[in-house]
Amino acid sequence: MTSPVLGSQDTCSKCGASLSATLRHCPTCQTDAGAPNVRHCRTEGNLKALKARFDDAQSRASAKGCLKEFGDLEATIKNKSSVVVSMTAGMAKNLFENPNVLYTNYEQLVGANARKPAGPDNDRHRCAVGGLLFGSYANLIRYGALSLTKEGLPTYGDVHCRLRSVTIDKRTSFLETNSYRFVSDHKIVAGVKLPAGYMACWEYRYHLVLAKLADSLLVEQTESDWQEILIQSDGKDRKNDSFVEAHIYEGFDRNAIESLVTATGKKLSKSEKLDLDLAMNEFKRLGGKTK
């Protein structure tokens, strides 16, 4: 069963007008219908398919004697997971130096001429993948990784920023893997609907994680084992990363960040070190935790 995304319609709960699934506000009465990426995850087709994958994962875990671990991981994801956005030291410095700065994504930075595009093939690829998943609001999506700790993906930057759940839970959805791999594995091209059951809103993120990781469960695993299988990265090549990708609708400022830690094993230039120190000092001054 596939779930429609692009070009489909919702109905405004206030005035009854039809509302594109890619719009946040009703064009007729301007009622906030909620972030479109989250609304997509809440469609009946997606919820049903995701629950079926979760139930199936539970049966497989049970068959191999890991039902306790399955339940423990479920509770851990519900209670301890949030989103970590990993960014360059320069971006962290900008965020912490100025309370008015919002974290921006690649498309916005390129659009505003604030950074050079990646190589032409890379640039086309990034924009195409965003368009296939989100359509016209792709440039409003910020990317992160679901994590049980303060650590995220070292391949995306030198600084890991864990976000306060309360600042993102209503506008964040999750994809089972990174969007490049997802689009390629599921052979999603223009005109093909997205497969249902691979995306989740905040409260069902545990469905997605268990569907993905049930086969990696082993008896007596602990939380640190689960973090290791939840986020896998060699720190060098994004192609080798494995994680649950978070999609945050629109940006956030420094107040959304609950912890700031540096990625391990990185060689920073002098100016990157300076940027990092500035960000860390400002974060500490504001009362944040860097350890």
Ligand SMILES: [Zn+2]
């Ligand atoms: Zn309306």
